[in-house]
Amino acid sequence: MARAVVLVSGGLDSATVLAIARSQDFACHALSFDYGQRHRIELEAAQRVAAGHGAVAHRIVPLDIGWMGGSALTDTTLSVPRAPTAGIPITYVPARNSIFLAIALGWAEALNAHDIFIGVNAVDYSGYPDCRPQFLQAFQDLANLGTRAGVEGHGFRLHAPLLHLRKAEIIATGQRLGVDYALTVSCYAPDSEGRACGACDACRLRAAGFAAAGVHDPTRYIQPAPAS
């Protein structure tokens, strides 16, 4: 059974990706990061998702990048926007996907795995530069030039099966594969009980996706669910 490393954040996208990788018969090694994010409750969700959806291993890597600053996700002196903003949002974390994928690559190489899965999406997304197809292609090129495994023969494949899906299509795919979205957390600024704010980018994209898919949204909100 071929091994794969799957980035699992605890959100709905990566839960769906884990289910997709499992449906393709990979032995899935889930990887999450404790990176100083203000929504650390997503790590509990990541554990539930990995355990509930058949990962053979799950590792949460402590990786403090909050000291870099520059993002509302890691710097509590900056506010998470509660309405859409122009351009790349302040929740963008500098080089986050490059960092996460590089560590996933190291684990994949050590495991003799050739496949890495990531739940990025370039349709219903926040406009982060490191969620675009050209970034993913560049990372796969890097992976095959910068590793023993790449140089000695077999290449790495970076899978982003959600890349061109609408949020509603992602949710429909997950439903078919039996994903339990009640396990997942998307909100950037949940309260201490894990209830979602209903107003940040992540909440708005999630709620609109459930509405468009015609699927019940199991999210617990602080306030009534946002209109889609």
Place this chain on the structure above:
Amino acid sequence: MARAVVLVSGGLDSATVLAIARSQDFACHALSFDYGQRHRIELEAAQRVAAGHGAVAHRIVPLDIGWMGGSALTDTTLSVPRAPTAGIPITYVPARNSIFLAIALGWAEALNAHDIFIGVNAVDYSGYPDCRPQFLQAFQDLANLGTRAGVEGHGFRLHAPLLHLRKAEIIATGQRLGVDYALTVSCYAPDSEGRACGACDACRLRAAGFAAAGVHDPTRYIQPAPAS
């Protein structure tokens, strides 16, 4: 004064790179990693080098990647070879330079720095795939696709000023710039007093470089210095 992030390991190559970046009038932000390496004494050397050669800041990032396994540098059940080996050596750490550079990129972006310096070398080196020019080009491409700074206009430049130099030329360059090589440590398997083994790849390349440059080797060896 433009800012730059400089990867500083504590070895002679990165000490020389720091001196080169300083000579080009960059405000140098030195970056080191406590990554479970068995030669952690190099972190003390990194602090001496950063302080002694004009870095305006120095950050040592805790980043445990030893759990991945697969390298004699992080897995103490594997031995560091004491003679040359064929192919990519067992001291290769999976995806190490991709990981280090991705974190350097995040810091550079948060600092509004456009320049990253790394002391890799593709001449007198150990054959690591992530020290080759095509890897560095691929990383620069990734940096400019996966960041806000890259997308919004100014690009990142990845500088590897030692890439095509012989070890002796690196040492001669450092001598001209006043690098104090007594501050640096290269050995992969030093003893508890910081004395170098004189036998590993890193010791052999270093000793041969000093001999070829006609420069006194300040390294303290457990045994007599290796013949060059």
